[in-house]
Amino acid sequence: MQLIQADHELFLQAFEKPTQIYRFLRTRNLIAPIFLHRTLTYMCHRNSRNNLKRKSFKVDNLLFKVEKMRGEQETHSLASNLQLTFTGFFHKAGKPSQDCENEQNSVSLEVLLVKVCHKKRKDVSCPVKQVPTGKKQVLLNPDTSAGVQAKPGSFPSLLVPSSEFEPSNSHMVKSYSLLFRVSRPGYPRTQINGLTNGESHHNRDFTEEVVNRKRRSSSLREEGETTFVAQMTVFDKNRRLQLLDGEYEVSMQEMEECPVSKKRATWETILDGKRLPPFESFSQGPTLQFSLRWTSDSSDRSTAPVAKPLATRNSETNQDTRTSTLRATHTLALKESINTDVQTRREQISAEPRQKLRILYQFQYNNNTRQQTEARDDLHCPWCTLNCRKLYSLLKHLKLSHSRFIFNYVPHPKGAKIEVSINECYDGSYAGNPQDIHSQPGFAFSRNGPVKRTAVTHILVCRPMRTKPSLSEFLELEDADREQQRTYISGHNRLYFHSDSCMPLRPQEMEVDSEDERDPDWLKEKTVKQIEEFTDVNEGEKEIMKLWNLHAMKYGFIADNQMNEACLLFAEHHGSYIVKHNLCRNFLLHLISMHDFNLVTTLTIDQAMARLRLIQSQVAQREKDREEDEEEEEEEEEDWETAVESQPEPDPDPDLSEYKPYSDEMSNSCLENGTQQQQQQQERGGAVTERMFSKQKLCGSGSVLN
Structure with missing residues (x-):
């Protein structure tokens, strides 16, 4: 077991x-x-x-598709009708009801479409146009508990046609918004939401008198009627849709019949100084609940079903959610395009x-x-x-x-x-x-740019006929x-190391042989820093020691018999630097010190110093030539300046007759000089021919004698 x-x-x-x-x-x-x-x-x-469409793909098609999509979205958003289905008006002071037979159990709702137009002058306010869309009787405080189910057609519905959002002068309209106005009869004007409606304790009597006077003079409103208003933006000034399909609850505010006078305006306390949490007005004050839906059905049906909450859409793209009929049509169009x-x-x-x-x-x-x-x-x-x-x-x-x-x-x-x-x-x-195994810790996210990598796996791809x-x-x-x-892939996954430092060989160092790396940058810097820390030598000796150590590292001089060649090569490569910084005596002391340890001979010292003297003479000669050239340039500049200063001033009105004889004389003199030169050349030519003839005679006589 x-x-x-x-x-x-x-x-x-x-x-x-x-x-x-x-x-x-x-x-x-x-x-x-x-x-x-x-x-x-x-x-x-x-x-x-x-991937068949890739053959006929063009970059311009992307722009065409985006423009077409935006055009369709804007057309859909403006061509749809706005349908509002009102669930009820809720206020904590009322009693719940389920029917609209009794007017006390319902309120009157008026919906207006507010169009804010562009102003023509800067010193005036934007013109506002209010278009009434209809009035409905809405339930007051309906019971929305789970046990009470309302019939689908029992809620009033109102339809705003799409033509209202497409006026003839569309460029004049700035934005569209919905204004909800609820009138509740038989409700006294008392504190709502804990507010005093602009009244203060000092002027309450005065305000009540004014309100009573207004009520008596008004024949349109019943006694004790209260009006609540709320406004929601449909399209903003950038023509972007703000109201999407879904269920909404709007907080209403009481409309003031008598606005507070600026002279009698005072500060007031809201809710006795208590803190008002967010969304507290939805539980304290009057609210209007309704369902919003964009539909292509233009029939105004008061028994429209309640629109269910839909998924939140992106308001920037103005993407509309259609009814089931439109969805089926859209799906069919997509299938045809496949x-x-x-x-x-x-x-x-x-x-x-x-x-x-x-x-x-x-x-x-x-x-x-x-x-x-x-x-x-x-x-x-x-x-x-x-x-x-x-x-x-x-x-x-x-x-x-x-x-x-x-x-x-x-x-x-x-x-x-x-x-x-x-x-x-x-x-x-x-x-x-x-x-990745030997990567240094702490450098995982320290790369600031592309890093060279070496392929560590070589794959031979074979493409036989698939069975x-x-x-x-x-x-x-x-x-x-x-x-x-x-494993189906076997590759080269070894890791190499530097032979001198035993550090892992990085991918960017693969192409360089590790045996040839005698003087890496980090070793040069470390050597220079160590020599700088010496305190028992002067600055000249430090410079010679730096040059010598870097020279020995670069060429790999490690044996005693290589020192003679190393000194001569050092004098040849670094001689100009030594002469320029006046380090000749320090270099001589360095050679003598090496001779004391039997590393170099006196012949090597003489040859190295001879090369330094040669470089010194060349440098001195170059300096001398440069100084002479500068002096000649200065003299030429001075001659030009004196020549310019010694020139006579030109005559403002020259006489041409004075220059004519001079030109004739010059031409005659040139002709005379030309004839004299021709005669001299002929005489010289005759003398040359006589000499050549006499030489030929001498040569001929010599040959005969011989």
Whole structure:
């Protein structure tokens, strides 16, 4: 018995770890999926998108679609009729009722459409136009408890036609709003909502007299009638819809018959100084409840059903919710726009009767069945709860996504049986980016820009002809033909280190050989800082030590027999810097110190100093030449200045006859000079020919003598 229990514990431990891993991966993939399952070839039935429109796609189509959508939304919002169904008028001082036969149990409601127009002048207020839309008798304090059900047609309804929102001069209208005016007869004008209605204790008698005078003079209102008003915006000044389909409750305010005079206005206390919580007026004061619906039905039906609350829509897009008829029409239009291939595919799927497959999982350990699940007609993956919808897709998903297990398909008359066992050949080594393992802590979110990465996995893609999906590939194979369960992707996942510092080699350093990195930037900076901390040497010696250490690090001089070459190369590369900063004596002391330790010979010291002297002479010569050039430029500038100053001032009225003889004389003199030059050239030419002739004679006589 103990052996069986121990074996069962081992079975649970063997399946516990992979199950926990796949449960964790499921949660992570739900939050940040690595890939989409609908893009897999064996999950193509999850993808309902068609890419045929990409061939004829143009960027301008996006703008056209947006403009068309906005135009349709604006047209729908303005072409719909506004239907209001009033549930009742609620006030705490009244009594509940259910019928409108008694006028004391109902109130008179008048709805007006207020149009605020643009003003033509700045010094006047905006003109307001009130359009009456109708009057209704609304229940006073109806019982809305769950036990009392009202008939669908018992509530009064009022329809505002769409033509009221589309006037001929639409550009003149600024905004639209609804004004609700409720008249309650036989109700004394007392405090409402704890307010004194603009009356103070000091002038209450005066106000009552004025009110009584007004009531006596008014023949339109009954004695003791009270009017409550409320206003709601339908379209704002930007033509955006503000009232959406749903149920509304509006807080009403009593309309003042006698406004408070500015001379007698005083501060008053509301609710005896108590704090008024938000929405307290809805429980304290009078409210009007109604249902609002945008509909295309223009018939004014007083027995319209109560509109149910709909989902909140985006007011910025002015998107309307239609009735069931409009929804059906819109759905039909959408279906017509879908490609025919997708339609036929969906029709085939819907026409095929769904076969109920009873699937059970049988867990095996040490070739023995340990546990078996109940048979369920469920094609969800038990580890990641993915709905595969098909048996082949489920088996393919289990084999590829949960390779820590081995799944064998066993046909069953009523469904399928899937045998699950542990994959002993599973390679559990890390197959991801090795840089993530050795990344330094604290730098997870410190990147300020793109970072170069090196591909750590090389995948050879083979695209053979795909075989037809068949469940036979999931059957249990023979021992000789058993497929080795291994990872389908095997790549290069090693991590390299620098040979000198043993630090992990970053991806951006892969192209550079680690053996050639003798002087990294961090080592240069560290060397310079360490030399700066010396206190027993002067500044010149520090500079020579910095140059020498960086020079030795760059070229890798490590042996004594390399010092002679290192000194000569140092003098050649850094000689100009040494001469420029007057470090020649410090460099000589450095060479002498190396000679004391038998690292360099006196010949090397002479050659190195000779190179420095040569560089000094070259620098001095360049300085001298530069000074001479500057002096010549200064002299030329002075000559030009003196020449400009010595020029005579031009005659404002020159006589052309004075310049004519001079030009003739110049032409004659030029002609005479030209003839003289020609004669001289001819004489010279004759002399040259005589000399050449005499030389030829001498050469001829010499040759004869010889």
